[in-house]
Amino acid sequence: xxxxxxxxxxxxxxxxxxxxxxxxxxxxxxxxxxxxxxxxxxxxxxxxxxxxxxxxxxxxxxxxxxxxxxxxxxxxxxxxxxxxxxxxxxxxxxxxxxxxxxxxxxxxxxxxxxxxxxxxxxxxxxxxxxxxxxxxxxxxxxxxxxxxxxxxxxxxxxxxxxxxxxxxxxxxxxxxxxxxxxxxxxxxxxxxxxxxxxxxxxxxxxxxxxxxxxxxxxxxxxxxxxxxxxxxxxxxxxxxxxxxxxxxxxxxxxxxxxxxxxxxxxxxxxxxxxxxxxxxxxxxxxxxxxxxxxxxxxxxxxxxxxxxxxxxxxxxxxxxxxxxxxxxxxxxxxxxxxx
Numbered sequence: 001x002x003x004x005x006x007x008x009x010x011x012x013x014x015x016x017x018x019x020x021x022x023x024x025x026x027x028x029x030x031x032x033x034x035x036x037x038x039x040x041x042x043x044x045x046x047x048x049x050x051x052x053x054x055x056x057x058x059x060x061x062x063x064x065x066x067x068x069x070x071x072x073x074x075x076x077x078x079x080x081x082x083x084x085x086x087x088x089x090x091x092x093x094x095x096x097x098x099x100x101x102x103x104x105x106x107x108x109x110x111x112x113x114x115x116x117x118x119x120x121x122x123x124x125x126x127x128x129x130x131x132x133x134x135x136x137x138x139x140x141x142x143x144x145x146x147x148x149x150x151x152x153x154x155x156x157x158x159x160x161x162x163x164x165x166x167x168x169x170x171x172x173x174x175x176x177x178x179x180x181x182x183x184x185x186x187x188x189x190x191x192x193x194x195x196x197x198x199x200x201x202x203x204x205x206x207x208x209x210x211x212x213x214x215x216x217x218x219x220x221x222x223x224x225x226x227x228x229x230x231x232x233x234x235x236x237x238x239x240x241x242x243x244x245x246x247x248x249x250x251x252x253x254x255x256x257x258x259x260x261x262x263x264x265x266x267x268x269x270x271x272x273x274x275x276x277x278x279x280x281x282x283x284x285x286x287x288x289x290x291x292x293x294x295x296x297x298x299x300x301x302x303x304x305x306x307x308x309x310x311x312x313x314x315x316x317x318x319x320x321x322x323x324x325x326x327x328x329x330x331x332x333x334x335x336x337x338x339x
Contacts, residue, residue, distance in 0.1 A: 001067070004041060005095030006049040007088045008032055008058060014088035015040055018096040027089060034061035041065045048072055048099035050091070051107050059109065072098075076105030110229040117200060117226035121269065124193040124219075131186045138163070138179050141172055155183065197222055210316060212325040214288060215281030220273050224316060227270035237317035244270045246310045262306060271309070274316075278308035287328055288312075 002025065007014040013032045017025040017040070030036035037058060041047060045066040049055060051074050062069045072095060098104035110118070135155065142149070147166060151159040160180065168176060201207045201218045210221040234240040241247050243266040264271065281288040282305070291311050296304035319326060 002042070002045050003096045003100040004045050004047040004066075005092040005097070005099065006047060006058075006062075007092040007095070008050050008052045008055060009088075010054060013037075013058070014092050016089070016092040016096045018093075018100055020100065022097065022100060024093070024096075027092070029088075032058060034058075037061045037065060043067060046070075046099055048095040048104050050074065050095070056115065060112070070099055070104055071107045071109050073105040073107045108229060108233060110226070114226050114229055117222055118269075120193065120196060120200070121219075121223050121226065124190060124197070127186055127190045127193065131183060131190065134179050134182050134186065138176065138183075141168075141176055141179075145172070194219065206320060209319060209323065209325055212327075213277070213281070213312070213315060213319070214285035214326075214328075215277035215279070215312075220277050223269060223273045227267045227273070228316075228320070231317065231320040234317070237314045240317050241310055241313045243267060244274060244309075244313060246271060246274065246306065246313060274309040274312050275305060278305050278312055281312070282308055285328060 001020055003018045003020075005016045005018070009032060011032060012029045013036065014027070014029050016027045019025055028040075030039055032054060034057070038061070041062060042065070046068040047062050047066045048070045049058065049062065049072065051071050055071065059069060059071060095104070138154070142154075145166075145168065149159055149162060151162060153159050154163065163176065163180065166176075198218045201211070201222045204222065204225060207218075207221040207225045210216050210224060211218060216224070228234075228240065228243075231240070234243065238247070242263070245264040245266045245268075246262055249261060249263055278288070282292040283289075288308055288311075291308050292304045295307040299307075315326060318324075
């Protein structure tokens, strides 16, 4: 077995190849491409690579070449192998040593289909963010002219008719019409992405199962599934909550234990989706309303929403492990079973 450490950059990758006794066989640079990986890696290779912004295509390329490939967990690897002198050669050598000695902290690598789901969500989220920016530009034009829309939705059919009829100087008229045209295009793209998401949910039994939970619709269900990946990799709901960053910080010293705010570590998207779902659930579900009220009267609204999101983790975990839908009835509720 030959152990490789890959320090990946945008245009090149520095590699270190090491034998089973820790002797460096070769080091050098190759292009950060599939062809570059094929030049150095063979079927007897065990590869450790950094988790960088461009790891996706290189991981897929190496997976088809090497016997084993591991994605290093960036924070844990840094904690184990922090070096005062940091160079490409040092980083790749440390990665090779860690994978050789079976001490490499690794990140979970989801199957390609799940990674595609994640990319679909990020694409839709970027479109929605652009849409918000363009709408703010339109509101800026109205603010400069002191106009207030008589309609609650200025971008609805009647609102657009009102915008079209506003007396504006040519430069502002051009900007307004351009922004409205952009909004029309963005809406079409968002609608297309949402249709694709719905199709994927219908084809995904686990995601379809989660839509039975109050507050979890098609978009949120597939987002949660894509961020969790294989639920069996979490031994219990506490580990899943930790992955979502919904567990409190703990400081224990001198026999005293203090709890702080949530860690906010792990999957940002999973935490966001659960908190958004919690805010909808407390308006439509007596069960989640009760959870919210028990926390809110002591700790306030925001902590109560976070508490409901944490409780939702327990329910989601139990549902995915038991393959049972959510039921509000206390006698058969998956949520109550998972308390």
